[in-house]
Amino acid sequence: MPELPEVETVRRGLDRHLVGRRITRVEVGRERVVRRTSREELIAGLTDTVVLAADRRGKYLLCPLDSGESMMIHLRMTGQVLLAEGGAVRPPHTHVVMHLDDGREAWFVDPRTFGEVVVFDPDLIEEQLPGVAALGVDPIADEFPRTELRRIVRSTSRALKPLLLDQHVIAGIGNIYADEVLHRSRLRPDRAANSIDAPATWRMHDAIVDILSASIAAGGSTLGDNQYVDLMGQSGSYQDDHRVYGRTGERCSTCGRGWIRRTVSGGRSTHFCPVCQR
Known part of the structure; x- marks a missing residue:
């Protein structure tokens, strides 16, 4: 952040x-x-x-x-x-x-x-x-065709969450938007990247572009610490649209059945819905 x-x-x-x-x-x-x-x-x-x-x-x-x-x-x-x-x-x-x-x-x-x-x-x-x-492709500033993401995921057996966080692969995604992207894509954070098929890759590509673009339009996400603000000191509002990040223990607003879980690996938290993201 x-x-x-x-x-x-x-x-x-x-x-x-x-x-x-x-x-x-x-x-x-x-x-x-x-x-x-x-x-x-x-x-x-x-x-x-x-x-x-x-x-x-x-x-x-x-x-x-x-x-x-x-x-x-x-x-x-x-x-x-x-x-x-x-x-x-x-x-x-x-x-x-x-x-x-x-x-x-x-x-x-x-x-x-x-x-x-x-x-x-x-x-x-x-x-x-x-x-x-050494930065990887920037999904907003660069050309980012679906085929590029397909090439990325097919090339590695790494879990999806750490792959999205790797700035040498895709530049700019951090903990918040990795969780939101994987939830929108209906993919578990610990799933091996090369195990997902083409339709799942297209869902993830669309989620990356759509979520990042929507957050930019909302001025970004300002969390409870209020440490992120824009040049004029104004907060963003995309945190109001988070589906999983920071919502541990809440009912999933997507499926209405699961409860948002939080796990910690390597000092990084991950939020997901076990019903939506199987």
């Missing part, structure tokens, strides 16, 4: 409010958020640059700059990008402040400091950001 829909919502906010703006000054607080490089390198790389675009790969925000370099922002668990008027009171854990030429400020806020902000050379992305370079 945040996952693809939440990061895409932030990207759209950056596209509206940050693209075309010049960053006139940069402040960096805790250096953990610039741990790949340094406070000095981030300040030098961003100061007096114009943001040319706001792109996304999986859960990474990528913003090309007129210097020829790019800015990468990774929200990880608790990161936020917020836009505010200059001089506004900053929330706790505001670690990077970008002063813009229109008088506003863009803040990177992260209570747990797992997220990061980096300026990198796009021609050296494999060396400087190997995690981004």
Whole structure:
């Protein structure tokens, strides 16, 4: 958390409010958020640059700059990008402040400091950001035909849930949307990927695209901790449409017969309906 829909919502906010703006000054607080490089390198790389675009790969925000370099922002668990008027009171854990030429400020806020902000050379992305370079297909940003998902599932006997979470295979899906996708697809999370037939693959493909798109339209999912918000500090509403995630012990709203179960494997929770997902 945040996952693809939440990061895409932030990207759209950056596209509206940050693209075309010049960053006139940069402040960096805790250096953990610039741990790949340094406070000095981030300040030098961003100061007096114009943001040319706001792109996304999986859960990474990528913003090309007129210097020829790019800015990468990774929200990880608790990161936020917020836009505010200059001089506004900053929330706790505001670690990077970008002063813009229109008088506003863009803040990177992260209570747990797992997220990061980096300026990198796009021609050296494999060396400087190997995690981004190794991402798999992005089901919203890339062409994602049904045949591609069929190729993926037929190539491995891994269980479906960890396969969906593997960012090297499909970029952007995390715990929330993996559970929702598998429920919509009527597939057990622990089922071997290469055991599902073509119709089940098509159901899963449609669920991936439809659920991610619907969540983006709803501004993403904001859970009880309220740590995910968009650029203007507004919560998403797709959590109201979750069928299984966070609904342990509730009657399944799809079949009306099963009770939502929660299991834990490798420190990750999985929610499913044992009646719908056989």
